[in-house]
Amino acid sequence: MSSNQLRRGRLATGLLALAAVAALTAAFAAPAGAVPASGEATIIAADHSKGRTLSGQGVKLLAGAGASTQGNKLNLPVNEVSPAGAQPAARSGAAVTFKSANKSVALTGLRFELAAGTLVGNLGGSEIPVFWLGAPSQVNSTSGSVGVSAGKLRLTAQAAELLEGKLGLERALVRTGVGMVWLAGQANPVHVTKPVASGALDWGFLTSWREYIYKELGPGSVGSITVEGGAAISGEVAKPGAFFSFPSSGGSFHEGLYGATTSLSLNTQGSVKFAKPGHCIVEIRFTNLQVSISGANSSIVGDLTYDVDKAVGKSCENQPPVSAPGTTIATLDASGAAPVHTGNTVSWTNLPATLTAAAATPFAPGYKAGQALDPVTLSVGIG
Numbered sequence: 001m002s003s004n005q006l007r008r009g010r011l012a013t014g015l016l017a018l019a020a021v022a023a024l025t026a027a028f029a030a031p032a033g034a035v036p037a038s039g040e041a042t043i044i045a046a047d048h049s050k051g052r053t054l055s056g057q058g059v060k061l062l063a064g065a066g067a068s069t070q071g072n073k074l075n076l077p078v079n080e081v082s083p084a085g086a087q088p089a090a091r092s093g094a095a096v097t098f099k100s101a102n103k104s105v106a107l108t109g110l111r112f113e114l115a116a117g118t119l120v121g122n123l124g125g126s127e128i129p130v131f132w133l134g135a136p137s138q139v140n141s142t143s144g145s146v147g148v149s150a151g152k153l154r155l156t157a158q159a160a161e162l163l164e165g166k167l168g169l170e171r172a173l174v175r176t177g178v179g180m181v182w183l184a185g186q187a188n189p190v191h192v193t194k195p196v197a198s199g200a201l202d203w204g205f206l207t208s209w210r211e212y213i214y215k216e217l218g219p220g221s222v223g224s225i226t227v228e229g230g231a232a233i234s235g236e237v238a239k240p241g242a243f244f245s246f247p248s249s250g251g252s253f254h255e256g257l258y259g260a261t262t263s264l265s266l267n268t269q270g271s272v273k274f275a276k277p278g279h280c281i282v283e284i285r286f287t288n289l290q291v292s293i294s295g296a297n298s299s300i301v302g303d304l305t306y307d308v309d310k311a312v313g314k315s316c317e318n319q320p321p322v323s324a325p326g327t328t329i330a331t332l333d334a335s336g337a338a339p340v341h342t343g344n345t346v347s348w349t350n351l352p353a354t355l356t357a358a359a360a361t362p363f364a365p366g367y368k369a370g371q372a373l374d375p376v377t378l379s380v381g382i383g
Helices: 003-027 158-166 208-214 355-363
Strands: 035-045 058-061 068-070 071-078 080-082 088-092 095-101 106-114 117-124 126-132 137-138 143-157 179-185 190-203 224-228 232-234 243-257 261-269 271-277 281-295 299-307 310-312 316-317 322-332 340-344 345-355 371-380
Touching: 035 058, 035 088, 058 068, 058 071, 080 179, 095 158, 095 243, 106 126, 117 158, 143 158, 143 243, 190 261, 208 224, 208 271, 208 355, 224 232, 243 371, 261 371, 281 322, 281 355, 281 371, 322 355, 322 371, 345 355
Parallel strands: none
Antiparallel strands: 035 071, 035 080, 035 179, 058 095, 068 071, 080 088, 088 106, 095 106, 106 117, 117 126, 126 143, 137 143, 143 179, 190 243, 190 371, 224 271, 232 243, 243 261, 261 281, 271 281, 281 299, 299 322, 310 316, 322 345, 340 345, 345 371
Protein backbone atom coordinates (compact mmCIF):
# COMPACT_ATOMS: atom_id res chain seq x y z
CA MET A 1 0.00 0.00 0.00
CA SER A 2 1.34 3.43 -0.97
CA SER A 3 1.97 6.22 1.53
CA ASN A 4 -0.91 8.20 -0.03
CA GLN A 5 -3.28 5.29 0.48
CA LEU A 6 -2.15 5.02 4.09
CA ARG A 7 -2.77 8.74 4.64
CA ARG A 8 -6.21 8.50 3.04
CA GLY A 9 -7.06 5.52 5.25
CA ARG A 10 -5.96 7.34 8.41
CA LEU A 11 -7.95 10.42 7.35
CA ALA A 12 -11.09 8.36 6.77
CA THR A 13 -10.67 6.68 10.15
CA GLY A 14 -10.18 10.06 11.80
CA LEU A 15 -13.29 11.49 10.15
CA LEU A 16 -15.35 8.50 11.28
CA ALA A 17 -14.08 8.96 14.83
CA LEU A 18 -14.99 12.66 14.75
CA ALA A 19 -18.45 11.82 13.47
CA ALA A 20 -18.92 9.33 16.31
CA VAL A 21 -17.79 11.90 18.84
CA ALA A 22 -20.22 14.48 17.40
CA ALA A 23 -23.08 11.97 17.58
CA LEU A 24 -22.29 11.13 21.20
CA THR A 25 -21.96 14.79 22.11
CA ALA A 26 -25.43 15.46 20.70
CA ALA A 27 -26.77 12.42 22.53
CA PHE A 28 -25.57 13.50 25.96
CA ALA A 29 -27.04 17.01 25.83
CA ALA A 30 -28.92 17.67 29.09
CA PRO A 31 -32.24 15.76 29.02
CA ALA A 32 -35.57 17.55 29.21
CA GLY A 33 -38.33 16.65 31.63
CA ALA A 34 -36.07 15.54 34.48
CA VAL A 35 -37.89 14.78 37.74
CA PRO A 36 -36.76 13.65 41.21
CA ALA A 37 -36.22 9.91 41.49
CA SER A 38 -35.11 7.09 43.71
CA GLY A 39 -33.12 4.00 42.84
CA GLU A 40 -29.56 2.86 42.39
CA ALA A 41 -26.91 1.98 39.85
CA THR A 42 -24.51 -0.82 40.75
CA ILE A 43 -21.13 -1.40 39.17
CA ILE A 44 -19.13 -4.56 39.78
CA ALA A 45 -15.61 -3.87 38.53
CA ALA A 46 -13.66 -6.67 36.89
CA ASP A 47 -10.53 -7.92 38.67
CA HIS A 48 -7.76 -8.94 36.29
CA SER A 49 -4.30 -9.79 37.59
CA LYS A 50 -2.62 -8.81 34.32
CA GLY A 51 -3.29 -7.53 30.82
CA ARG A 52 -4.16 -4.16 29.35
CA THR A 53 -7.58 -3.72 31.00
CA LEU A 54 -8.12 -1.17 33.76
CA SER A 55 -7.77 -3.68 36.57
CA GLY A 56 -5.00 -5.53 34.72
CA GLN A 57 -2.94 -2.32 34.91
CA GLY A 58 -3.73 -1.81 38.58
CA VAL A 59 -6.51 0.79 38.17
CA LYS A 60 -9.30 0.53 40.72
CA LEU A 61 -12.81 2.03 40.63
CA LEU A 62 -13.45 3.58 44.05
CA ALA A 63 -16.49 5.22 45.62
CA GLY A 64 -16.34 9.00 45.63
CA ALA A 65 -18.62 11.48 47.35
CA GLY A 66 -22.19 10.18 47.56
CA ALA A 67 -21.28 6.64 46.44
CA SER A 68 -20.79 3.58 48.63
CA THR A 69 -19.25 0.15 48.43
CA GLN A 70 -20.62 -3.21 49.49
CA GLY A 71 -18.09 -5.96 49.02
CA ASN A 72 -17.05 -5.74 45.39
CA LYS A 73 -20.08 -3.60 44.48
CA LEU A 74 -19.95 0.12 43.82
CA ASN A 75 -23.37 1.66 44.55
CA LEU A 76 -24.49 4.98 43.06
CA PRO A 77 -27.85 6.47 44.15
CA VAL A 78 -30.16 7.67 41.38
CA ASN A 79 -31.41 11.18 42.12
CA GLU A 80 -33.20 12.16 38.92
CA VAL A 81 -34.72 10.53 35.85
CA SER A 82 -36.05 11.69 32.49
CA PRO A 83 -38.34 8.80 31.53
CA ALA A 84 -40.11 10.49 28.61
CA GLY A 85 -39.02 11.95 25.30
CA ALA A 86 -36.35 11.03 22.80
CA GLN A 87 -33.48 11.14 25.32
CA PRO A 88 -34.46 9.15 28.42
CA ALA A 89 -31.83 9.35 31.13
CA ALA A 90 -30.98 8.79 34.79
CA ARG A 91 -28.68 10.96 36.88
CA SER A 92 -26.62 10.31 39.97
CA GLY A 93 -25.10 12.96 42.18
CA ALA A 94 -22.41 10.51 43.33
CA ALA A 95 -18.80 10.41 42.15
CA VAL A 96 -16.42 7.64 41.13
CA THR A 97 -12.62 7.70 41.26
CA PHE A 98 -10.24 5.88 38.91
CA LYS A 99 -7.10 5.25 40.96
CA SER A 100 -3.76 3.87 39.84
CA ALA A 101 -0.71 3.38 42.04
CA ASN A 102 0.00 7.09 42.52
CA LYS A 103 -2.56 9.03 40.47
CA SER A 104 -6.32 9.37 40.41
CA VAL A 105 -9.04 10.83 38.19
CA ALA A 106 -12.52 11.77 39.41
CA LEU A 107 -15.71 11.05 37.46
CA THR A 108 -18.61 13.29 38.49
CA GLY A 109 -21.96 14.46 37.11
CA LEU A 110 -22.95 10.92 36.15
CA ARG A 111 -25.73 10.61 33.59
CA PHE A 112 -26.95 7.37 32.07
CA GLU A 113 -28.00 8.26 28.53
CA LEU A 114 -30.32 5.35 27.80
CA ALA A 115 -31.11 5.98 24.14
CA ALA A 116 -27.40 6.29 23.30
CA GLY A 117 -26.45 3.47 25.67
CA THR A 118 -23.70 5.47 27.38
CA LEU A 119 -22.67 6.67 30.81
CA VAL A 120 -21.68 10.32 30.50
CA GLY A 121 -19.79 12.32 33.09
CA ASN A 122 -17.14 14.88 33.85
CA LEU A 123 -13.91 12.90 33.70
CA GLY A 124 -10.89 14.83 34.81
CA GLY A 125 -12.47 18.14 33.83
CA SER A 126 -13.98 17.07 30.49
CA GLU A 127 -17.62 16.07 30.03
CA ILE A 128 -17.55 13.06 27.74
CA PRO A 129 -19.22 9.69 27.25
CA VAL A 130 -17.13 7.44 29.49
CA PHE A 131 -18.69 3.98 29.16
CA TRP A 132 -20.81 2.08 26.73
CA LEU A 133 -23.44 0.33 28.88
CA GLY A 134 -23.44 -2.85 26.84
CA ALA A 135 -27.09 -3.83 27.36
CA PRO A 136 -30.50 -2.63 26.16
CA SER A 137 -32.24 -0.16 28.45
CA GLN A 138 -35.77 -0.48 29.80
CA VAL A 139 -37.77 2.75 29.84
CA ASN A 140 -41.43 3.10 30.84
CA SER A 141 -42.62 6.67 30.33
CA THR A 142 -46.00 5.89 31.92
CA SER A 143 -44.73 4.53 35.23
CA GLY A 144 -41.56 6.64 35.19
CA SER A 145 -39.14 3.73 35.51
CA VAL A 146 -35.79 3.25 33.78
CA GLY A 147 -33.29 0.42 33.96
CA VAL A 148 -30.36 -1.51 32.61
CA SER A 149 -29.73 -5.14 33.46
CA ALA A 150 -26.32 -6.86 33.44
CA GLY A 151 -24.65 -4.43 31.08
CA LYS A 152 -21.05 -5.20 30.10
CA LEU A 153 -19.21 -1.91 30.54
CA ARG A 154 -16.82 -0.84 27.83
CA LEU A 155 -14.69 2.31 27.79
CA THR A 156 -15.25 4.81 25.02
CA ALA A 157 -12.22 5.73 22.93
CA GLN A 158 -12.22 9.24 24.44
CA ALA A 159 -12.27 7.95 28.01
CA ALA A 160 -9.55 5.37 27.36
CA GLU A 161 -7.24 7.98 25.86
CA LEU A 162 -7.90 10.44 28.69
CA LEU A 163 -7.33 7.84 31.42
CA GLU A 164 -4.10 6.64 29.83
CA GLY A 165 -2.73 10.18 30.01
CA LYS A 166 -4.13 11.23 33.40
CA LEU A 167 -3.11 8.01 35.17
CA GLY A 168 0.23 7.68 33.42
CA LEU A 169 -0.48 4.17 32.13
CA GLU A 170 2.40 2.59 30.24
CA ARG A 171 0.24 0.44 27.98
CA ALA A 172 -2.72 1.39 25.81
CA LEU A 173 -5.97 0.43 27.52
CA VAL A 174 -8.12 -2.40 26.27
CA ARG A 175 -11.59 -0.85 26.32
CA THR A 176 -13.40 -4.05 27.27
CA GLY A 177 -13.24 -5.98 30.53
CA VAL A 178 -14.25 -3.05 32.75
CA GLY A 179 -17.03 -4.84 34.66
CA MET A 180 -20.82 -5.07 34.84
CA VAL A 181 -23.53 -2.49 35.50
CA TRP A 182 -27.13 -2.57 36.69
CA LEU A 183 -29.48 0.41 36.88
CA ALA A 184 -32.95 0.79 38.40
CA GLY A 185 -34.49 4.26 38.70
CA GLN A 186 -38.04 5.28 39.50
CA ALA A 187 -39.52 8.76 39.26
CA ASN A 188 -40.91 9.82 42.59
CA PRO A 189 -44.60 10.67 42.34
CA VAL A 190 -44.75 14.38 41.57
CA HIS A 191 -47.46 16.83 40.65
CA VAL A 192 -47.81 19.67 38.19
CA THR A 193 -49.97 22.29 39.90
CA LYS A 194 -52.15 24.76 38.02
CA PRO A 195 -54.68 27.32 39.28
CA VAL A 196 -58.41 26.85 38.79
CA ALA A 197 -59.68 29.65 36.57
CA SER A 198 -63.36 28.69 36.35
CA GLY A 199 -65.77 25.87 36.98
CA ALA A 200 -68.53 24.65 39.26
CA LEU A 201 -69.68 22.01 41.72
CA ASP A 202 -72.97 20.44 40.59
CA TRP A 203 -74.72 18.56 43.37
CA GLY A 204 -78.35 17.83 44.25
CA PHE A 205 -77.47 16.89 47.87
CA LEU A 206 -80.25 14.30 48.24
CA THR A 207 -83.25 13.77 45.97
CA SER A 208 -85.51 12.29 48.67
CA TRP A 209 -84.73 15.26 50.96
CA ARG A 210 -85.68 17.78 48.29
CA GLU A 211 -88.88 15.84 47.63
CA TYR A 212 -89.66 15.81 51.36
CA ILE A 213 -89.14 19.58 51.69
CA TYR A 214 -91.81 20.24 49.05
CA LYS A 215 -94.14 17.38 49.96
CA GLU A 216 -97.46 18.42 51.49
CA LEU A 217 -97.91 16.41 54.66
CA GLY A 218 -100.62 18.53 56.22
CA PRO A 219 -101.60 22.18 56.32
CA GLY A 220 -98.61 24.54 56.13
CA SER A 221 -96.15 21.70 55.64
CA VAL A 222 -94.83 22.64 52.21
CA GLY A 223 -91.32 23.99 52.56
CA SER A 224 -88.88 25.88 50.35
CA ILE A 225 -85.43 25.60 48.87
CA THR A 226 -83.60 28.79 47.92
CA VAL A 227 -80.12 29.64 46.65
CA GLU A 228 -78.11 32.82 47.17
CA GLY A 229 -74.70 34.34 46.50
CA GLY A 230 -74.26 33.08 42.95
CA ALA A 231 -75.49 29.53 43.39
CA ALA A 232 -78.17 28.35 40.94
CA ILE A 233 -80.79 25.62 40.65
CA SER A 234 -80.89 23.45 37.54
CA GLY A 235 -84.13 21.63 36.81
CA GLU A 236 -87.29 21.39 38.92
CA VAL A 237 -85.85 21.43 42.41
CA ALA A 238 -88.31 18.91 43.88
CA LYS A 239 -87.80 16.41 41.06
CA PRO A 240 -85.10 13.77 40.48
CA GLY A 241 -82.24 15.01 38.31
CA ALA A 242 -82.32 18.57 39.66
CA PHE A 243 -79.16 19.94 41.23
CA PHE A 244 -77.52 23.02 42.71
CA SER A 245 -74.63 24.59 40.87
CA PHE A 246 -72.01 26.36 42.99
CA PRO A 247 -69.60 28.43 40.86
CA SER A 248 -65.86 28.34 41.45
CA SER A 249 -64.15 31.04 43.47
CA GLY A 250 -60.66 29.60 42.92
CA GLY A 251 -58.58 26.59 43.77
CA SER A 252 -55.77 24.46 42.41
CA PHE A 253 -55.48 21.39 40.20
CA HIS A 254 -52.65 18.94 40.82
CA GLU A 255 -51.87 16.67 37.86
CA GLY A 256 -50.40 13.40 39.14
CA LEU A 257 -47.40 12.00 37.27
CA TYR A 258 -45.99 8.47 37.21
CA GLY A 259 -48.71 6.90 39.32
CA ALA A 260 -49.32 9.81 41.69
CA THR A 261 -52.96 10.66 42.39
CA THR A 262 -54.40 13.58 40.46
CA SER A 263 -56.12 15.89 42.93
CA LEU A 264 -58.19 19.05 43.08
CA SER A 265 -58.88 21.74 45.66
CA LEU A 266 -61.95 23.74 44.61
CA ASN A 267 -63.49 26.67 46.48
CA THR A 268 -67.04 27.65 45.56
CA GLN A 269 -69.36 30.52 46.32
CA GLY A 270 -73.04 30.71 47.12
CA SER A 271 -75.40 28.92 49.49
CA VAL A 272 -78.47 26.71 49.53
CA LYS A 273 -81.13 26.94 52.23
CA PHE A 274 -83.73 24.32 53.11
CA ALA A 275 -86.78 25.26 55.17
CA LYS A 276 -89.94 23.43 56.27
CA PRO A 277 -91.33 25.42 59.20
CA GLY A 278 -94.42 23.24 59.45
CA HIS A 279 -92.06 20.44 60.51
CA CYS A 280 -89.99 22.66 62.82
CA ILE A 281 -87.20 23.14 60.25
CA VAL A 282 -86.67 26.88 60.32
CA GLU A 283 -83.49 26.68 58.24
CA ILE A 284 -80.65 24.38 57.23
CA ARG A 285 -78.03 26.13 55.14
CA PHE A 286 -74.80 25.13 53.35
CA THR A 287 -72.42 27.97 52.43
CA ASN A 288 -68.94 28.30 50.89
CA LEU A 289 -68.54 24.67 49.91
CA GLN A 290 -64.99 23.47 49.35
CA VAL A 291 -64.31 20.29 47.41
CA SER A 292 -61.19 18.21 47.87
CA ILE A 293 -60.60 15.44 45.33
CA SER A 294 -57.90 12.91 46.23
CA GLY A 295 -58.90 9.37 45.36
CA ALA A 296 -60.91 7.63 48.06
CA ASN A 297 -60.09 10.42 50.54
CA SER A 298 -62.22 13.11 48.91
CA SER A 299 -64.76 15.33 50.60
CA ILE A 300 -67.03 18.37 50.60
CA VAL A 301 -66.46 20.80 53.45
CA GLY A 302 -68.56 23.90 54.11
CA ASP A 303 -70.16 26.22 56.63
CA LEU A 304 -73.22 24.47 58.07
CA THR A 305 -75.80 26.51 59.95
CA TYR A 306 -79.15 25.24 61.11
CA ASP A 307 -82.14 26.24 63.18
CA VAL A 308 -84.19 23.13 63.82
CA ASP A 309 -86.73 23.21 66.62
CA LYS A 310 -87.96 20.27 68.65
CA ALA A 311 -91.31 18.78 67.63
CA VAL A 312 -93.59 18.49 70.64
CA GLY A 313 -96.92 17.08 69.58
CA LYS A 314 -98.21 19.38 66.87
CA SER A 315 -96.07 22.32 67.93
CA CYS A 316 -92.40 23.26 67.78
CA GLU A 317 -90.30 23.93 70.86
CA ASN A 318 -87.70 26.57 70.16
CA GLN A 319 -84.05 25.43 70.04
CA PRO A 320 -80.99 27.64 69.71
CA PRO A 321 -79.53 27.98 66.20
CA VAL A 322 -76.25 26.18 65.51
CA SER A 323 -73.32 27.46 63.47
CA ALA A 324 -70.69 24.92 62.44
CA PRO A 325 -68.16 26.44 60.02
CA GLY A 326 -65.75 24.10 58.26
CA THR A 327 -67.91 21.01 58.64
CA THR A 328 -67.19 17.97 56.50
CA ILE A 329 -70.64 17.53 55.00
CA ALA A 330 -69.96 14.61 52.69
CA THR A 331 -67.21 12.15 51.95
CA LEU A 332 -66.58 11.38 48.30
CA ASP A 333 -64.97 8.42 46.60
CA ALA A 334 -63.04 9.39 43.49
CA SER A 335 -60.83 6.29 43.48
CA GLY A 336 -62.65 4.70 40.56
CA ALA A 337 -63.23 7.84 38.53
CA ALA A 338 -60.45 9.12 36.32
CA PRO A 339 -60.73 12.82 35.51
CA VAL A 340 -61.66 13.62 31.93
CA HIS A 341 -59.54 16.23 30.13
CA THR A 342 -61.14 18.28 27.36
CA GLY A 343 -58.77 21.03 26.32
CA ASN A 344 -58.17 23.09 29.47
CA THR A 345 -61.24 21.66 31.20
CA VAL A 346 -61.04 18.79 33.69
CA SER A 347 -64.14 17.07 35.00
CA TRP A 348 -65.25 14.31 37.34
CA THR A 349 -68.74 12.86 36.90
CA ASN A 350 -71.08 11.07 39.31
CA LEU A 351 -68.73 10.70 42.26
CA PRO A 352 -70.38 8.70 45.09
CA ALA A 353 -71.16 10.86 48.13
CA THR A 354 -71.99 9.91 51.72
CA LEU A 355 -73.43 11.99 54.59
CA THR A 356 -71.04 12.40 57.52
CA ALA A 357 -71.82 12.18 61.22
CA ALA A 358 -70.75 15.81 61.62
CA ALA A 359 -73.46 16.95 59.20
CA ALA A 360 -76.20 14.42 59.98
CA THR A 361 -77.63 16.07 63.15
CA PRO A 362 -80.10 18.51 61.53
CA PHE A 363 -81.40 15.76 59.23
CA ALA A 364 -82.20 13.29 62.03
CA PRO A 365 -84.02 11.06 62.54
CA GLY A 366 -84.79 10.49 58.87
CA TYR A 367 -81.19 10.57 57.69
CA LYS A 368 -78.13 9.36 59.56
CA ALA A 369 -74.38 9.20 59.04
CA GLY A 370 -73.59 6.89 56.13
CA GLN A 371 -76.64 7.93 54.12
CA ALA A 372 -75.89 7.76 50.40
CA LEU A 373 -76.31 11.20 48.86
CA ASP A 374 -76.74 12.30 45.26
CA PRO A 375 -73.57 11.85 43.19
CA VAL A 376 -71.28 14.83 42.65
CA THR A 377 -70.10 16.28 39.34
CA LEU A 378 -67.25 18.76 39.02
CA SER A 379 -65.93 20.66 36.04
CA VAL A 380 -63.06 23.14 36.23
CA GLY A 381 -61.11 25.23 33.78
CA ILE A 382 -57.42 25.27 34.63
CA GLY A 383 -54.96 28.07 33.90
